[in-house]
Amino acid sequence: MLPYSTQLIEEDDIAAVVEILRGSHLTQGSKVQEFEEAIAHHVGAKYCVTFNSATSALLGAYAVAGIGKDDEIITTPISFVATSNMAIALEAKPVFCDIKMDGNIDETLIESRITPQTKAIVPVDFAGKPVAINAIKEIAKKHNLLVIDDASHALGSGINHQKIGSFADMTIFSFHAIKPITTGEGGAVVTNSEEFAIALRLFRSHGIVKKQLWNSDMIHLGHNFRMTEFAAALGLSQLHKLDRFISARETIAHYYDERFRNHKLFSTIHIDEHEQSARHLYPLLLNPQLHCVKEEIFAEVQEKGLGVQVHYKPIYQNSFYKQHYGEQRLNTAETFYKSELSIPCHQKMSLNDAEAVADIVLEVIEKYSYRGCSF
Numbered sequence: 001m002l003p004y005s006t007q008l009i010e011e012d013d014i015a016a017v018v019e020i021l022r023g024s025h026l027t028q029g030s031k032v033q034e035f036e037e038a039i040a041h042h043v044g045a046k047y048c049v050t051f052n053s054a055t056s057a058l059l060g061a062y063a064v065a066g067i068g069k070d071d072e073i074i075t076t077p078i079s080f081v082a083t084s085n086m087a088i089a090l091e092a093k094p095v096f097c098d099i100k101m102d103g104n105i106d107e108t109l110i111e112s113r114i115t116p117q118t119k120a121i122v123p124v125d126f127a128g129k130p131v132a133i134n135a136i137k138e139i140a141k142k143h144n145l146l147v148i149d150d151a152s153h154a155l156g157s158g159i160n161h162q163k164i165g166s167f168a169d170m171t172i173f174s175f176h177a178i179k180p181i182t183t184g185e186g187g188a189v190v191t192n193s194e195e196f197a198i199a200l201r202l203f204r205s206h207g208i209v210k211k212q213l214w215n216s217d218m219i220h221l222g223h224n225f226r227m228t229e230f231a232a233a234l235g236l237s238q239l240h241k242l243d244r245f246i247s248a249r250e251t252i253a254h255y256y257d258e259r260f261r262n263h264k265l266f267s268t269i270h271i272d273e274h275e276q277s278a279r280h281l282y283p284l285l286l287n288p289q290l291h292c293v294k295e296e297i298f299a300e301v302q303e304k305g306l307g308v309q310v311h312y313k314p315i316y317q318n319s320f321y322k323q324h325y326g327e328q329r330l331n332t333a334e335t336f337y338k339s340e341l342s343i344p345c346h347q348k349m350s351l352n353d354a355e356a357v358a359d360i361v362l363e364v365i366e367k368y369s370y371r372g373c374s375f
Contacts, residue, residue, distance in 0.1 A: 043165030054187030
């Protein structure tokens with residue numbers, strides 16, 4: 001089955017990991033710092049602090065921002081649950097703001113969600129398409145809030161060739177296996193704040209500072225969220241290929257854009273000329289007349305060998321959120337969920353693969369067009 005996204009591990013990546021495995025330090029050596037410096041340089045930030053996952057990176061960012069009991073963050077419901085879960089883990093409350101039909105938070109609605117308890121705005125760059133980060137920063141500045149960008153989809157994305165990671169107070173990246181580059185699991189926070197960077201390093205490593213000789217001191221409550229040396233070695237090897245990987249994804253995406261242009265049964269998400277997308281996902285948006293047969297379309301496309309996926313069920317629809325926060329409904333988020341279908345787009349694919357994907361997608365969707373939905 002051709003997956004919607006996957007890693008590309010090459011021989012030099014394997015060699016980089018093996019070199020660490022044959023060395024003296026599997027953890028707490030120099031390779032993590034080297035990877036952090038490379039990430040910071042790549043995105044144009046002063047500091048990068050790596051973690052063993054983007055989830056723990058989110059938790060760290062929220063914690064060092066001082067987000068805690070009875071505080072609120074404003075975020076999107078169209079994301080993986082970790083974005084809001086990590087706020088809840090600190091006894092804060094996620095307040096969901098509706099989105100636009102590109103999957104990104106609707107910046108024009110954010111101010112209506114702000115309360116005296118709001119501490120941060122947490123957008124997500126859906127599928128790699130940058131959010132309206134400058135408008136969000138203006139809102140945050142007006143209300144004295146932090147902007148913590150969950151850019152788990154967006155390493156390599158940018159606006160006017162300024163990289164995501166250089167805009168927000170803190171930005172989170174993911175190096176999960178299906179992202180454009182991978183460390184297996186892994187994540188990072190980038191920031192221009194030395195204060196945040198110091199606090200993040202303490203948070204990820206038990207809150208301990210080393211003093212003299214064997215002496216160390218635990219000065220804050222912390223965790224063991226460190227990245228391993230071999231994960232960092234893999235990440236550093238992959239980072240050198242990020243532009244190539246994104247270019248490959250962009251080639252596939254451009255083919256789809258042309259092949260699917262002005263289709264009567266679905267649309268695609270437009271990337272503006274001034275935006276650069278990491279193309280983590282390639283979403284199709286089914287027209288309302290196909291919403292009621294989406295499950296059948298999904299199943300048949302999978303039967304034909306395409307590992308499609310849906311990104312995402314609105315977070316507030318999950319049982320935990322219903323139990324703790326009651327029933328919620330945001331109209332555009334609901335429509336987006338009914339419409340969205342992610343198809344294969346990644347650096348392992350060729351244009352022949354993309355042509356085969358498009359053929360199957362069009363064949364199946366057009367097969368169901370006569371069914372329609374009764375409204």
